[in-house]
Amino acid sequence: MKKIATGLDKNQRQSSTDxxxxxxxxxxxxxxxxxxxxxxxxxxxxxxxxxxxxxxYGDLEIKIDDVAxxxxxxxxLALGSLEEFAKLTRLKEHTQGNPKADEMIEQLVNDHExxxxxxxxxxxxxxxxxxxxxxxxxLTSLLVDHEKMAWMLRSYLS
Numbered sequence: 001m002k003k004i005a006t007g008l009d010k011n012q013r014q015s016s017t018d019x020x021x022x023x024x025x026x027x028x029x030x031x032x033x034x035x036x037x038x039x040x041x042x043x044x045x046x047x048x049x050x051x052x053x054x055x056x057y058g059d060l061e062i063k064i065d066d067v068a069x070x071x072x073x074x075x076x077l078a079l080g081s082l083e084e085f086a087k088l089t090r091l092k093e094h095t096q097g098n099p100k101a102d103e104m105i106e107q108l109v110n111d112h113e114x115x116x117x118x119x120x121x122x123x124x125x126x127x128x129x130x131x132x133x134x135x136x137x138x139l140t141s142l143l144v145d146h147e148k149m150a151w152m153l154r155s156y157l158s
Contacts, residue, residue, distance in 0.1 A: 025088035031060040112150035
């Protein structure tokens with residue numbers, strides 16, 4: 001493979017990749033939980049929540065691919081195993097039973113808000129510590145998307 005000469009050295013690109021692989025793990029766990037809730041939601045708001053969860057997991061699937069491709073563009077390999085994702089994620093999986101619809105929404109809001117807070121720190125790291133404004137900008141775009149999804153979910157809660 002040809003040497004990468006984009007203005008970032010290998011250590012800077014590796015550091016950004018480490019951040020991105022953690023984001024990839026977070027996105028995958030959130031995707032999985034959203035998909036699970038899509039399959040299992042019940043109640044008076046079934047149709048609207050079922051459809052919104054489907055829209056959200058579709059958006060998350062695209063984000064997962066985008067994060068992996070950003071990693072590849074930096075010259076490294078994207079993680080891709082459930083074991084690796086489970087070790088790296090900053091989110092908690094839902095493994096106990098089937099929560100009520102409002103509990104599903106609260107869990108997803110909490111996960112999006114956790115990701116938003118973590119992404120803020122990741123952006124600073126990439127831009128200020130690793131001089132990687134491209135990855136910082138990429139993460140900023142993800143943050144904005146998660147803010148919108150969190151808002152949409154919050155609007156279901158009283």
